[in-house]
Amino acid sequence: MALLAPSILSSDFSNLYQQIRMVEMSGADRVHCDVMDGHFVPNLTFGPILVEAADRSTELPLDVHLMIENPDNFLEDFYKAGSDFITVHQETCPHLHRTIHRIKELGAKAGVALNPSTPLSTLEDIITDIDQLLIMSVNPGFGGQSFIKNSLKKIENAVKLREETNSSFLIEVDGGINKDTVSDVLNAGCDVFVAGSSIFKADNIAAAVVELKKILNNK
Ligand code: DX5
Ligand code: ZN
DSSP states (O other), rough: EEEEEEEEEGGGGHHHHHHHHHHHHHHHOOHHHHHHHOOOSOOOOOHHHHHHHHHHHHOOEEEEEOOOOOOGGGHHHHHHHTEEEEEEGGGGGHHHHHHHHHHHHHTTTEEEEEEETTTTTHHHHHHHHHHHHEESSSSSSSSSOOOTTTHHHHHHHHHHHHHTOOOOOOOESSSSSSSHHHHHHHHOOOOEESHHHHHTSSSSSHHHHHHHHHHHHHH
């Protein structure tokens, strides 16, 4: 089943509780939290305090995407804040095997994200250890960018790798997902769809969730 994960990066933070409730009531499956440090990516967002507030706003699983250097220093804080999935970037983790296993030991599901320029082959040696593979379909740092079409090939290759290695990780895509791009991504074999601006910048947030879910469920 294809899952929808609205990213609160594009939400109205003065009204965060209501906005999270709205996507939950409209059928979203997760709440995606984009954590940025101004080093790994050229933007700053929020840390565990806000993730904890998001956790108190919803029953949905929190899908926490760490776009930060040295994520190991903060894994416990994000876990305690209520993260169900913690995704780190391959590009920030020289000891990725250790990091993945630390996330699992804490009790969260472990995800690894790849920038558009980072090949899937960099994960071959740990692919059976991960719970989720996050394929970035924009360069991370900002909401509202255009979907990079090459990501479709990467998703298809990830599906093949999952079969070849007999693994069961979820494939998630993040960046530029809207009603015009979502079908191609679904057809490529993606499981989890992050969408920020196409949901939270829509005139009607609830209707945007319903529309995307309808496309995802119609396969
Ligand atoms: C980008 C973030 C995304 C972002 C997606 O760095 O990781 O989660 O919020 O935003 P849209 O859906 O607007 O491309
Ligand atoms: Zn994200």
